[in-house]
Amino acid sequence: MNDYIVRAMSSDGFVKAAAIRSTDIVRRAAQIQGTTPTATAALGRVLTAASLMGNMQKVEDGSVTLQVKGGGPLGTILCVSDAVGNVRGYVQNPAISLLEKYQGKLDVGAAVGTNGMLTVIRDLQMKEPYVGSVELVTGEIAEDITAYFAQSEQTPTACALGVLADRDHSVKVAGGYILQLLPNAPETVISALEEGIRKTGPVTSLLEAGKTPEELLTLVCAGMELEFLETTPVEYRCYCSRERVKGALISLGKKELTDIAREGETVHIGCQFCDADYTFTPAEIQKLLEEL
Numbered sequence: 001m002n003d004y005i006v007r008a009m010s011s012d013g014f015v016k017a018a019a020i021r022s023t024d025i026v027r028r029a030a031q032i033q034g035t036t037p038t039a040t041a042a043l044g045r046v047l048t049a050a051s052l053m054g055n056m057q058k059v060e061d062g063s064v065t066l067q068v069k070g071g072g073p074l075g076t077i078l079c080v081s082d083a084v085g086n087v088r089g090y091v092q093n094p095a096i097s098l099l100e101k102y103q104g105k106l107d108v109g110a111a112v113g114t115n116g117m118l119t120v121i122r123d124l125q126m127k128e129p130y131v132g133s134v135e136l137v138t139g140e141i142a143e144d145i146t147a148y149f150a151q152s153e154q155t156p157t158a159c160a161l162g163v164l165a166d167r168d169h170s171v172k173v174a175g176g177y178i179l180q181l182l183p184n185a186p187e188t189v190i191s192a193l194e195e196g197i198r199k200t201g202p203v204t205s206l207l208e209a210g211k212t213p214e215e216l217l218t219l220v221c222a223g224m225e226l227e228f229l230e231t232t233p234v235e236y237r238c239y240c241s242r243e244r245v246k247g248a249l250i251s252l253g254k255k256e257l258t259d260i261a262r263e264g265e266t267v268h269i270g271c272q273f274c275d276a277d278y279t280f281t282p283a284e285i286q287k288l289l290e291e292l
Helices: 023-033 037-057 108-112 142-152 187-200 203-208 213-220 242-251 254-263 282-291
Strands: 004-010 015-021 063-069 076-082 087-091 100-102 117-123 130-135 157-165 171-181 226-233 267-270 277-280
Touching: 004 037, 004 213, 015 037, 015 213, 023 037, 023 087, 023 171, 037 063, 037 076, 037 087, 037 108, 037 142, 037 157, 037 171, 117 142, 130 142, 142 157, 142 171, 157 187, 157 203, 171 187, 171 203, 171 213, 187 213, 203 213, 213 226, 242 267, 242 277, 242 282, 254 282, 277 282
Parallel strands: none
Antiparallel strands: 004 015, 004 226, 015 171, 063 076, 063 117, 076 087, 117 130, 157 171, 267 277
16 A cells, blocks of 8 residues: 545534555665664654655645754654655754653654744745744654644644654555544534544554554444545655755855865765765766856
8 A cells, every 4th residue: 555645524513524545755864864762752653644644735836844953863854745745854853862752662752852942934935935933842743744734724624643763674555644624614523523533542543453544444433424524645746956056056156156166076966855876976976067
């Protein structure tokens, strides 16, 4: 099964929902970044949330960036999703030691930290992007996403994110869901959602049992009639290219490029989001100078 996002709406129009299977996305990110299990779980949760939020906004050529700075040993986590839900990301310190709350339970909150902010940048293809920031609540990511929607967008939201590491530290399953109440939702709907979330339990347990994103939403929205609106394949995707790196080198300016050319060595520039490595020979650096 490949990764995908499913979006749904309750028939009464009071709840909109989205769920994702992000196992392959998180596996690819862990491979690129060389993460330890705790770092994999933290980065995977942010990637999963970014993919869901990117897909939710539906602005052509738009993007959503999630930046988590919690003061913990992981450092900064940065993830970017396009308008489809294809996502890329990195973690500043991917090789931190294993942190567990207890045997078999990773302590993502301690790794991320709570002395910092979650920042959401929405590029809606307007003059300026929308930027919203909230203080981290737990560092566990899902609760922090919930707090962001409540404080910055005034939207009652429930979010669940999960990454399950296997015994060999590989990614076994990953995914999650976001539920949002629309205006004038009655107390009965709110209570039904709360009960569904409570009974459903951790999202990783459901994913490990083979539940699909559609089944996740059906379980947490128990008793509601859901209309599934759209299913979208998503993947880990980086948009770096040699031309973009070339543009970044040119932006350094004539003096900086002259110094690089004078050293007479081949320049290697790696992408922080993927494993691409771009090389520029002294002759190519000289050519960039001539273009300036």
